[in-house]
Amino acid sequence: MSQVLVVTSGKGGVGKTTSTAAIGAALAMSGQRVAVVDFDVGLRNLDLVMGAERRVVYDLINVVQGEAKLQQALIRDKRLDTLYVLPASQTRDKDALTEEGVARVMEELRSHFDWVVCDSPAGIERGAMLAMRHADVAIVVTNPEVSSVRDSDRIIGMLDSKTLKAEKGEYMEKHLLLTRYDATRAERGQMLKVEDVLEILSIPLLGIIPESEAVLNASNVGCPVTLVDSDSAPARAYLDAARRLEGENIPMVVPSERRGGLISKLFGRRAA
Amino acid sequence: MTIFNFFKPARSAPVARDRLQILLQHERVSAGASDLIAKLREEILGVIARHVDIPADKVQVKMQRAEAVSTLEVEIELPNPVRSRSEKAA
Numbered sequence: 001m002s003q004v005l006v007v008t009s010g011k012g013g014v015g016k017t018t019s020t021a022a023i024g025a026a027l028a029m030s031g032q033r034v035a036v037v038d039f040d041v042g043l044r045n046l047d048l049v050m051g052a053e054r055r056v057v058y059d060l061i062n063v064v065q066g067e068a069k070l071q072q073a074l075i076r077d078k079r080l081d082t083l084y085v086l087p088a089s090q091t092r093d094k095d096a097l098t099e100e101g102v103a104r105v106m107e108e109l110r111s112h113f114d115w116v117v118c119d120s121p122a123g124i125e126r127g128a129m130l131a132m133r134h135a136d137v138a139i140v141v142t143n144p145e146v147s148s149v150r151d152s153d154r155i156i157g158m159l160d161s162k163t164l165k166a167e168k169g170e171y172m173e174k175h176l177l178l179t180r181y182d183a184t185r186a187e188r189g190q191m192l193k194v195e196d197v198l199e200i201l202s203i204p205l206l207g208i209i210p211e212s213e214a215v216l217n218a219s220n221v222g223c224p225v226t227l228v229d230s231d232s233a234p235a236r237a238y239l240d241a242a243r244r245l246e247g248e249n250i251p252m253v254v255p256s257e258r259r260g261g262l263i264s265k266l267f268g269r270r271a272a
Numbered sequence: 273m274t275i276f277n278f279f280k281p282a283r284s285a286p287v288a289r290d291r292l293q294i295l296l297q298h299e300r301v302s303a304g305a306s307d308l309i310a311k312l313r314e315e316i317l318g319v320i321a322r323h324v325d326i327p328a329d330k331v332q333v334k335m336q337r338a339e340a341v342s343t344l345e346v347e348i349e350l351p352n353p354v355r356s357r358s359e360k361a362a
Contacts, residue, residue, distance in 0.1 A: 146288050153296050157303055189283030196289045200296060 002110040005117045006135035010151030012122030014143045015179040018215055020119040021049045025224035026242035028083035032114040035074065037086040039131035040121035041097060044088035051222025052085045061089040064101035070108050079227055094127050106134040124154060132163050137173040139206060143180045144192040152201055175206035177241060182211045183254045207241030208254045209234050233257050309333050320348060323356050
C-alpha cells in the first residue's frame, strides 16, 4: 500500500531537505519504490541535495499544470534504481500550484510508488499547507532550540486540523525527528534534552540525528547521507528512523561516531 | 566569577524548557480559541441565515480575554427591513 509522507517543521534550516533525502534513500535501499517531491516552489533545493540538479527538465508545476507528464518530470536516481526525484520549479510563482492539480499528481504518484516523500517549504503558508494536505503520515523535524520547538508546535496543530485526514476526522500520524542533537551539550544542561522536547511536543519520537560533519559533506557532494556515508552516525540514525517508519521496533539510541581513538574521544568531547 | 563559570558552565536548557512550556500553554489556548470563534461564527451565521437573508460578513464574533473571565461579543447586522425567509416565501 502506498504511503504519502510529509517532512515538515515550520522553521527553516532545521534539516527538512536533508532528512527528506536521507530517509527517502533509506526507504529505497530496502527495495521500495520511492519518490521524493520538492514542494518548495521558487527555492528548490532537493534536486541539489540529491545531486540531480543538472538533470532537471520538467518540474512539479509543469506536471500540475498539465504541461508535462509525470514520467517526464521524474528523475531517476543514479545510485538507486527505485529512487526518483520530482523537483520544484525554480522560477514560477508558487500560486501556480493548484489544490486540484496537486491532488491529481499525488494520486498518480501513489499509483506508482510505495512511498511519496514530500519536502515541505518552511513557513505555514500555502506551499506548506499543500505539502501536508495529502499526507498519511508526517515527520516533524525539530532542532533542540526554542524557536524550532515553538514552530513545530504550530505545525503539529496544523497537521491535526488542515490535512485531508484530519478533516475526515481520522487520526493524523505524526513523528518527531530531532536533528542537530548534541548529547554532550544536552547532558551539560546547555541544550534542550530529548525528553524535554518530547514532553513539550508530545508526539512519538522517530529518531535522534546527531550533529555531524557527515551531513554537510553529503550535501556538498549531492548525495543523501544514508548513501554516501552509511556508516556515519547521522546515517545510522536515519536508517533506523526509516525502519521505524516501516513499523519495525528498534531501540532508540543516539548514534555516535565510530572512528577515532582515545585522544580524539577526549578532545572530541571537550570540543563539543 | 570567570573561574567559577569555567568550572560550572551556565545551565540554560532548563530556562529554555520553562519558557517554552509557559509560552506554548498560552499559544495553544489562543489557537484553540480562534478555532472556536470561527466555529461559533459559522454556526451563528447558519442559524440566522435559515430565517433571514444575511451576508456572511455581517456576523462578527470577538473574544475579549481577561484574567478572571473572558467575554464573547457577537454583533449581527440585519438588513432593513428585517424580513424572514418564511414571509418572503408566503
